[in-house]
Amino acid sequence: MIEQTLDVPTKDGAMETFIVRPERGTRPQVLLLMDAPGVRQELRDMAVRLATVGYHVLLPNLYGSAEHQRMRAVRTKMTIPPVMEDVAAMLAFIDGGAGSRAPVGVHGYCMSGPYALAAAARYPERVVAAASFYGTWLVSEAVESPHRSLAKVRGELYIACAEHDELAPPEMVAELRGLFARAGTAGELEVYPGVHHGFAFPQRKVYDRPAAERHWERLIALYRRRLG
Numbered sequence: 046m047i048e049q050t051l052d053v054p055t056k057d058g059a060m061e062t063f064i065v066r067p068e069r070g071t072r073p074q075v076l077l078l079m080d081a082p083g084v085r086q087e088l089r090d091m092a093v094r095l096a097t098v099g100y101h102v103l104l105p106n107l108y109g110s111a112e113h114q115r116m117r118a119v120r121t122k123m124t125i126p127p128v129m130e131d132v133a134a135m136l137a138f139i140d141g142g143a144g145s146r147a148p149v150g151v152h153g154y155c156m157s158g159p160y161a162l163a164a165a166a167r168y169p170e171r172v173v174a175a176a177s178f179y180g181t182w183l184v185s186e187a188v189e190s191p192h193r194s195l196a197k198v199r200g201e202l203y204i205a206c207a208e209h210d211e212l213a214p215p216e217m218v219a220e221l222r223g224l225f226a227r228a229g230t231a232g233e234l235e236v237y238p239g240v241h242h243g244f245a246f247p248q249r250k251v252y253d254r255p256a257a258e259r260h261w262e263r264l265i266a267l268y269r270r271r272l273g
Contacts, residue, residue, distance in 0.1 A: 129164065158183060165195075175198075184221050195228035218234070
């Protein structure tokens, strides 16, 4: 594996980004969007695992800098529009000024579940695969709520919800399932039975190994179908 940490320029300043890619073979590029606690070794390890099966993974620090003291204040103000600007900056970084415009995948956990789905709608020509794992409030009153733009997605979506999740209650999941079906968007919404929000993170008390392995299976299969 080749690992590095670089600063990606954005309109609001440098965005520290962990990047990992395999030494050999094709390397389709994917964005791994962090959960609320932010970038940490646990997420870097997950990026490395994805790189071992052939992907060039970029894990941006959506809080901008590595100042942990500011994280909680920042995350309460984060909304989809500024994060989409960060995604645009990442796409420009991937292109490297060469105008390649290669297709990419995006997946996010927790607070970033909505961001991954929004990216697929905002950049339909680029984001051909997007996944949300226990995404929070995927249906809300917010103008930018991802459920409002499902029909704009041209790629494939995978939405995984935990059976026990106060941030994605059963009635919201049921509503989202109906909206997803009516939008005609390619993909799947799957509820993981018996597990709680955060089940894919090995360092959490709610970690569930069978469910976590299923999440890897679904994610890699999605990227194989859409990115190769």
